[in-house]
Amino acid sequence: MTKVYKIADHAVTPLASGSKENFNAVLEGKSNLKLHEGTFGVKEPFFASLFDREEVLRNAENEGIRGYSFFETILILACKGAIEKSGIDASSSDTVFVISTIKGNVEALGEGSKDVLPATSARRVAEFFHNPNSPVTVSNACISGLAALIQGQRILRRGGARNVVVAGAEVQSAFIVTGFQSLKALSPTQCMPFDASREGLNLGEAAAAMVLGTSETDWELVSGAIRNDANHISGPSRVGEGSYNCLRAVVQDKDELAFISVHGTSTAYNDEMESIAIERAGLLDIPAGALKGYYGHTMGAAGILETIVSMKAVENGVVIGTRAFSGNLGVSRPVKIDRENRKTTKQAFVKLLSGFGGVNAALLCRRKTGGEK
Amino acid sequence: MKSVKIYSDGRVILDGRENVFEEKGLSLLEHLYRKEVGDYPKFFKMDVLCKLGFIASELLLKGESDRFTPREDRAVLLFGTCGPLCNDRNYQATVRDYPSPSLFVYTLANIVTGEIAIRNKYKGESSFFILDAKDEDIIKNTIEEAFQDPVTQEAVTGWIDCRSEDDFEAEIELMVK
Amino acid sequence: MDLIETLKTQIIEALNLDGMTPGDIDETQPLFGDEGLGLDSIDALELILLMEKNYGIKLKNPAEGKEIFKSVNTMADYIAKNRTK
Numbered sequence: 001m002t003k004v005y006k007i008a009d010h011a012v013t014p015l016a017s018g019s020k021e022n023f024n025a026v027l028e029g030k031s032n033l034k035l036h037e038g039t040f041g042v043k044e045p046f047f048a049s050l051f052d053r054e055e056v057l058r059n060a061e062n063e064g065i066r067g068y069s070f071f072e073t074i075l076i077l078a079c080k081g082a083i084e085k086s087g088i089d090a091s092s093s094d095t096v097f098v099i100s101t102i103k104g105n106v107e108a109l110g111e112g113s114k115d116v117l118p119a120t121s122a123r124r125v126a127e128f129f130h131n132p133n134s135p136v137t138v139s140n141a142c143i144s145g146l147a148a149l150i151q152g153q154r155i156l157r158r159g160g161a162r163n164v165v166v167a168g169a170e171v172q173s174a175f176i177v178t179g180f181q182s183l184k185a186l187s188p189t190q191c192m193p194f195d196a197s198r199e200g201l202n203l204g205e206a207a208a209a210m211v212l213g214t215s216e217t218d219w220e221l222v223s224g225a226i227r228n229d230a231n232h233i234s235g236p237s238r239v240g241e242g243s244y245n246c247l248r249a250v251v252q253d254k255d256e257l258a259f260i261s262v263h264g265t266s267t268a269y270n271d272e273m274e275s276i277a278i279e280r281a282g283l284l285d286i287p288a289g290a291l292k293g294y295y296g297h298t299m300g301a302a303g304i305l306e307t308i309v310s311m312k313a314v315e316n317g318v319v320i321g322t323r324a325f326s327g328n329l330g331v332s333r334p335v336k337i338d339r340e341n342r343k344t345t346k347q348a349f350v351k352l353l354s355g356f357g358g359v360n361a362a363l364l365c366r367r368k369t370g371g372e373k
Numbered sequence: 374m375k376s377v378k379i380y381s382d383g384r385v386i387l388d389g390r391e392n393v394f395e396e397k398g399l400s401l402l403e404h405l406y407r408k409e410v411g412d413y414p415k416f417f418k419m420d421v422l423c424k425l426g427f428i429a430s431e432l433l434l435k436g437e438s439d440r441f442t443p444r445e446d447r448a449v450l451l452f453g454t455c456g457p458l459c460n461d462r463n464y465q466a467t468v469r470d471y472p473s474p475s476l477f478v479y480t481l482a483n484i485v486t487g488e489i490a491i492r493n494k495y496k497g498e499s500s501f502f503i504l505d506a507k508d509e510d511i512i513k514n515t516i517e518e519a520f521q522d523p524v525t526q527e528a529v530t531g532w533i534d535c536r537s538e539d540d541f542e543a544e545i546e547l548m549v550k
Numbered sequence: 551m552d553l554i555e556t557l558k559t560q561i562i563e564a565l566n567l568d569g570m571t572p573g574d575i576d577e578t579q580p581l582f583g584d585e586g587l588g589l590d591s592i593d594a595l596e597l598i599l600l601m602e603k604n605y606g607i608k609l610k611n612p613a614e615g616k617e618i619f620k621s622v623n624t625m626a627d628y629i630a631k632n633r634t635k
Binding site for chain 2: 001102103106109110116117118119120122123134135136137138139140141147151154155157158160174175178179180181182183184225226227228229230231232233234241242245249355356357358359
């Protein structure tokens, strides 16, 4: 089968702009997670990682991006960064855009226009780059980012494009925040993945993009899988069914794995479920880590952002520490979570995600051994 | 059954044979539920997109033998433009006072694929793709791409779109690799 | 109408228990689990909301719901003792 490679990437988050810049901020243990009171007009305070919108819009305007919604703006910023680094021709009919988001432009709801539809935003983003093809938007709850990367990989394997730009973004709003509040899923303080004292998740905003192609580079997207738990629309399988089936489908040689980048939302059920899936897949001895303590749950951006940061971690020989993990493991299986950064010499990792609707996804990425730092 | 089409104007087409019902819109779906299903009360908790996808898949799969045996080889791949837009409006109306958790969960586009997977015990892939318009080439290619997964041998797939509770259509079929 | 009957009507409406009437719900029967009404975690959250909306009761910890929502009877008891409206 045709091999698929990452050509370039770019991440725009409340922490930093740029993939390397984001990795460095994470390595230093930084986060923009904090308490927000009255933001978006939401009555109950909430803990989240949000952009300084004025600053982002100013930067965007300097790059010639104006007249777009905030959601579209960060998507374009992420794509632009990745496309410029990649050197591809985004306006070519050989380039296809795949967009990932859960609620896209939902802030525009009620304004009676088509602006609220994710497909409208996706089209505007492709048009910004003068791309003639209709983009596909993958909206698969919290696995959307990985599902979009897998979709990009499949398009290239079919020969449907020379390059695919995969980009995901999520902006927060009263709609999303109150929704998670109504589900009692938000932590009143910093989220603590896999910790015994975890109380729920934090929401986050981000945009991230990756340009994929079939010419060899240092990073191969080796195999991906999407599986349903067939259990419940909002509760994960108690036996980690879908995540286990994903891990089983993508892991080829567990000894090559530097780490598993888990979902680690910090809700009671998710983290427990993941520990069971990892045990069932025979991967308990592989280091594991979650990035939610740095960024919160960035929803439609999470799969792409967390894959980018994980790639940088492997390039730098690091298993990133799980921020805010106290050392007191709060899941029933002994997953190898550590709050400190650890060293690794291994050159592959698995990114794991799961979400509402019973969905799970995993992606195996492998770096060419002997590749440059 | 190989293909099912349901339109909010009352038309229901099973393998090319058309029936026209007096009931329209959401009433059509509830009528079909009572007539053809009847034993899955979770139906009434669903939003209109899920009700439509659920009923269409029930009509498609009803007669199958071994229907509820768990399987990983059948995917659920649906396409649409509006996704959960109707329910987004319903949830939005609750945001200010008492945000409703049961409405919020249905604001995710892929819940309809999840409901079908849960009902039929499908542990394979489930995905929802949002398109700007009903582009047959993109749909055909995306399904072909999904069959690259060696586990996926069959798929419940097709177009499902709800502009409102009175204006929708589903055109789904069972495809074999 | 007494509290138990009112509550049954409110539960049917909040949880979209189509086709059910208050007479179909046995107030001693378990609300959750495989027997009884077979409600799930989202239903539990809707019941918490129902108490907040109709009776001015705010549950700080959703885990408290487990005891309160054992049956319509236990729920009615809790509401009678704690209601602010």
